[in-house]
Amino acid sequence: MTQPPLRVAAVSYLNAAPLVWGLIHGPLRDRFQVDFMVPARCADALCDGEVDAGIIPSIEYQRIPGLKIVPGLSISSAGPVRSVLLISQCPIQQVRSLALDTSSRTSACLAQILLQRHYQLAPRLEPETPNLRTMLSRCDAALMIGDPALASDFPGLLVYDLAEEWRAMTGLPFVFAVWGVGKEAASPELVKQFQQATAYALEHLEEIIRFEAKRTGLPCSLIREYLTKNIDFSLSAENLKGLTLFYRLAQEMGLTNGTKPLEFVSE
Numbered sequence: 001m002t003q004p005p006l007r008v009a010a011v012s013y014l015n016a017a018p019l020v021w022g023l024i025h026g027p028l029r030d031r032f033q034v035d036f037m038v039p040a041r042c043a044d045a046l047c048d049g050e051v052d053a054g055i056i057p058s059i060e061y062q063r064i065p066g067l068k069i070v071p072g073l074s075i076s077s078a079g080p081v082r083s084v085l086l087i088s089q090c091p092i093q094q095v096r097s098l099a100l101d102t103s104s105r106t107s108a109c110l111a112q113i114l115l116q117r118h119y120q121l122a123p124r125l126e127p128e129t130p131n132l133r134t135m136l137s138r139c140d141a142a143l144m145i146g147d148p149a150l151a152s153d154f155p156g157l158l159v160y161d162l163a164e165e166w167r168a169m170t171g172l173p174f175v176f177a178v179w180g181v182g183k184e185a186a187s188p189e190l191v192k193q194f195q196q197a198t199a200y201a202l203e204h205l206e207e208i209i210r211f212e213a214k215r216t217g218l219p220c221s222l223i224r225e226y227l228t229k230n231i232d233f234s235l236s237a238e239n240l241k242g243l244t245l246f247y248r249l250a251q252e253m254g255l256t257n258g259t260k261p262l263e264f265v266s267e
Contacts, residue, residue, distance in 0.1 A: 005033040006185060009042040009054030011177070013146040014216060014223065015075050015083055015231050016055055017208050019179070022197030025204070031193065038103040039145075039177065052185035053194075057106035058175045062247055062256040068186045070179035070194050071264040074235040076242075078173040081163035082230050083150040086111055087132065088141035088158045092119060099128040099135035099142040106176055107145050109255045110162050110246070116253065118169045147216055150226065172242035173232065186265040198233060 010020045023032040037045065043060035045051045046067070055075070061067055084107045088095055095115070100108045115121040128135045128142070132152070135142035143162075144152075166174045179194060201208060205227065213220045232239065240262070251259045 005031055006053060007051040008032050008034045009045045009051040010034050010036050011039050011042060011055045012036040014212055017212055018201040018227060018233055019055060019073060019198055021201035021208050026197050026200040028193050028197060040103055040105050046180055053179060053181040055177050056180040058178050058243060059106045059109050059250060061178060061180060062260060066183050067180045068183060068263050068265045070181060070191055071267060072195055072235050073179055073198055073233060074175050074239060075177040076173050076175045076232040076239045077163040077230055078232065079163035079167035080161040080230060082226060084145050084162045085149045086141055086143055086160040086162060087154050089136060090140055091158060092160055095121060095123050095140045097124040097126060097139035099126045099139040101130045101143050101145050102127045103130060104145045107143060107162060109250050110166065111143050113249050113253060114162060114165050117249065151216060151218055170245055172245060173239050175239050175243040181265055188266050191265050191267050
């Protein structure tokens with residue numbers, strides 16, 4: 001009997017394209033049913049059992065029971081990342097209120113950690129839909145993520161790149177997202193398929209760039225630089241150091257209930 005396709009929740013942002021492209025266009029495409037959604041929704045779908053695997057905000061690994069991580073793959077940055085920004089009407093040291101983009105969870109935690117640990121600030125936090133004008137009408141600063149952050153200019157405003165800020169504080173890269181897999185779907189074959197799909201995508205990067213340029217309206221040159229210089233799709237030892245530190249700081253600040261060790265799908 002033919003097995004049903006693996007249900008996959010994927011992020012529609014540009015930074016996830018090389019992780020997803022091969023699942024849709026590669027030689028194994030018939031083995032996956034890919035649905036696109038914002039990062040927070042990916043985590044909820046995986047938690048609720050609506051999908052078997054998903055690109056999830058890295059903080060959600062600590063919040064969803066029973067997950068395993070696909071080794072070797074992530075959405076990370078050694079800074080700058082260019083698509084996770086704190087946009088402020090005043091110097092960051094003067095920020096007293098921050099609007100948080102509700103489509104993100106990892107970036108919201110990262111912003112709080114940086115403000116408290118790096119700048120000794122505890123601003124009022126206001127969850128908001130990602131509309132910069134509305135966010136800044138209510139708060140001193142706003143957290144913007146994804147394609148809207150990458151595609152926009154912010155004249156008259158101060159822009160802080162959160163991967164760059166994390167690097168300045170810790171000396172480490174930051175892991176924004178990982179492939180999370182439910183235990184029933186976790187297998188060495190799945191790891192192989194996901195890694196092969198990413199390798200296929202990176203071999204077809206110019207095709208991805210042309211497709212994303214049409215979808216987003218961004219110049220090919222910007223997309224190429226973003227995907228090859230700003231984003232790291234590996235889950236290297238250095239990235240894991242950054243992720244482990246992020247989890248520890250999040251737990252110390254009460255952003256998670258504890259810190260469980262990283263558990264990977266067996267290869």
